[in-house]
Amino acid sequence: MKKLLFFAAFAVLGMTTMFAQTEKGAWLIEINTGFGEVSTSTTGLALRSVDGNTSWAFGGEVGYFIMDDLALKAGVGYGDPGVDGIDGTFNWKFGGKYYIAKKFPVGVDINGSSSDGFSPMFVGIQGGYAWFVAENVSIEPGIRYGFGVGDDADLLTGDNGVFSFNVGFNIFFN
Numbered sequence: 001m002k003k004l005l006f007f008a009a010f011a012v013l014g015m016t017t018m019f020a021q022t023e024k025g026a027w028l029i030e031i032n033t034g035f036g037e038v039s040t041s042t043t044g045l046a047l048r049s050v051d052g053n054t055s056w057a058f059g060g061e062v063g064y065f066i067m068d069d070l071a072l073k074a075g076v077g078y079g080d081p082g083v084d085g086i087d088g089t090f091n092w093k094f095g096g097k098y099y100i101a102k103k104f105p106v107g108v109d110i111n112g113s114s115s116d117g118f119s120p121m122f123v124g125i126q127g128g129y130a131w132f133v134a135e136n137v138s139i140e141p142g143i144r145y146g147f148g149v150g151d152d153a154d155l156l157t158g159d160n161g162v163f164s165f166n167v168g169f170n171i172f173f174n
Contacts, residue, residue: 020135021136021172021173022065022068022069022071022099022102022172023068023174024065024068025174026064026065026172027064027065027172028063028071028073028170029061029062029171030060030062030063030073030075030168030170031044031045031168031169032044032045032061032166032169033045033046033166033168034046034144034164034165042057042059042077042079042091042111043057043060043075043111044058044077044168046058046079053083053084054082055079055081055082056079056082057077057079057091058077058078058079059076059077059079059091060075060076061073061074061075062074069098069099069100069102070096070097071097071098072096073093073095073097073107073109076090076091076092077090077092083118087115088115089113089115089118090114090115091113092114093124094111095107095108095109095110095111095124102130103130104127104129105126105127105129105130105140105142106127107124107125107126107127108123108125110122110123110124111124111146120149121148121149122147122149122161122162124147126143126144126166127143128140128141128143128166128168130170136172136173137169137170137171138168138170138172139167139168140168140169140170141165141168142165142166142167143163143166144163144164144165144166145161145162145163146164147161148161
């Protein structure tokens with residue numbers, strides 16, 4: 001009986017420390033890959049070719065957990081959207097990410113690009129699954145939809161939003 005109680009206590013302790021990565025005061029660094037039809041203002045890693053136009057981007061995001069399971073995030077990146085006359089863009093993102101049951105991240109953000117009079121903006125929503133491959137490392141496959149805001153966003157999306165599949169790689173630390 002003592003062994004059973006010890007094992008139960010050890011299991012409960014293990015579960016509580018296992019999810020310390022999303023507690024208030026923790027930080028995360030995130031790199032995403034995006035798989036979609038059109039390159040938008042990404043703060044991740046992307047390489048696409050559509051109708052002979054190649055677009056690419058690289059960047060990253062950082063987040064701070066202001067309360068358990070809720071992080072405020074910011075990201076920056078640089079890329080080429082593959083649109084004639086636009087050579088490079090500075091990409092940015094601000095938003096939040098909430099972990100439902102410590103395993104299902106959902107996020108909302110506003111993101112955009114800027115380059116010589118070209119400044120598309122998007123409001124994004126996303127959801128996924130957090131697979132913790134180590135105590136402080138997760139792989140997060142998910143789906144995302146970006147609603148274009150303004151005429152510049154229409155140049156990239158053709159008057160539609162952008163639906164994409166992405167895989168995020170996260171490192172958590174206190």
